[in-house]
Amino acid sequence: STLLDVRDVSKRFTMGGLFGRKVVEAVSNASFSLSAEKPEIFTIIGESGSGKTTLARMILGLEDVTEGEILFRGEKVDRHAGREARLKFMGNVQPVFQNPFEAFNPLKKIERYLESTARRFLHTNDKAVIDKAMDEALQKVGLSLKEVRGRFPHEMSGGQLQRCAIARALIPNPPLLIADEPVSMVDASLRMSIVNLLKSLRDDLGVSVIYITHDLATAYYISNRLIIMQRGRIVEMGDARTVLDNPEHPYSRLLKGSVLSTDDAGAGKLETQPEMVKLANDMVGKPGKLVDRPDGRSVRVYETA
Ligand code: ADP
Ligand code: MG
Secondary structure (H helix, E strand, C coil), rough: CEEECCCCCCCEEEEEEEEEEEEEEEEEEEEEEECCCCEEEEEECCCCCHHHHHHHHCCCCCCCCCEEEEECCEEEECCCHHHHHHHHHHEEEEECCHHHHHCCCCCCCCHHHHHHHHHHHHCCCCCCHHHHHHHHHHHHCCCHHHHHHHCHHHHCCCCHHHHHHHHHHHCCCHHHHHHHCCCCCCCHHHHHHHHHHHHHHHHHHCCCCEEEEHHHHCCCCCCCCEEECCCCCCCCCCCCEHHHCCCHHHHHHHHHHHCCCCCCHHEECCCCCCHHHHHHHHCCCCCCEEEECCCCEEEEECCCC
């Protein structure tokens, strides 16, 4: 059975301006699903502006879908679903955002944020129950309530605070986390420990993770399956290593070829190349079709003129 089913989802933003309305199609007909039995790290790769965050926000219910539907364990949870279905769903999928310093209120102790999540999802005000839930969640990320208690966000490193954000996300025991570039604000030296933490959540706790990145090296290391997005469209989907070892779509090939192979910080990052811009422009107006292939991957193909 499926945990998450994203069916033909599109998102258009309409922006009013002095010179008329402008419509941006941030996500176009995205479809994929995650299995309920087999937890995995499902990665969304794309350049900046390719629609990764918009797709994540729709799954989280933070953004309405323009078209299509999103189902969780077979039940609709997009905006057409009732309020009840959406509320029930909220504890089941939890976000981890890019910048933990934005997730936490700088004027409040870290434990306040964890506490409010615990109160909301455990439906209790019992301090002992809440403390226990917080401590358990913090233990899962290698911390403890004792270490965190009394501390303000600025008293922790980015890496530690991101761990706290992940702990907060784990409080409702969600089967699915959505991590949107969760290590890009974390010091290079601590990135791998966060990436490995997500892996261990999958392997030890059976949590599925939708992992968003523009870092191909991390994607290769962490992912079971992945999708590559170009201007709101999925151009290739499949087993991570199969796709990254041997990309088939012209855009995926360009992406792989354009990875900066510099040292440390830049390693694995994508850099937009003139060829990528040209290819993207050539494909405007050619939606193509995502075709399933026998090797388990899907590749977008275009009719030749
Ligand atoms: P990514 O996360 O891959 O960088 P986003 O999902 O943030 O991409 O953005 C995809 C596209 O949608 C971009 O062109 C962006 O400018 C546009 N977009 C995102 N959010 C909004 C919004 N709230 N209003 C208008 N346009 C938006
Ligand atoms: Mg983004």
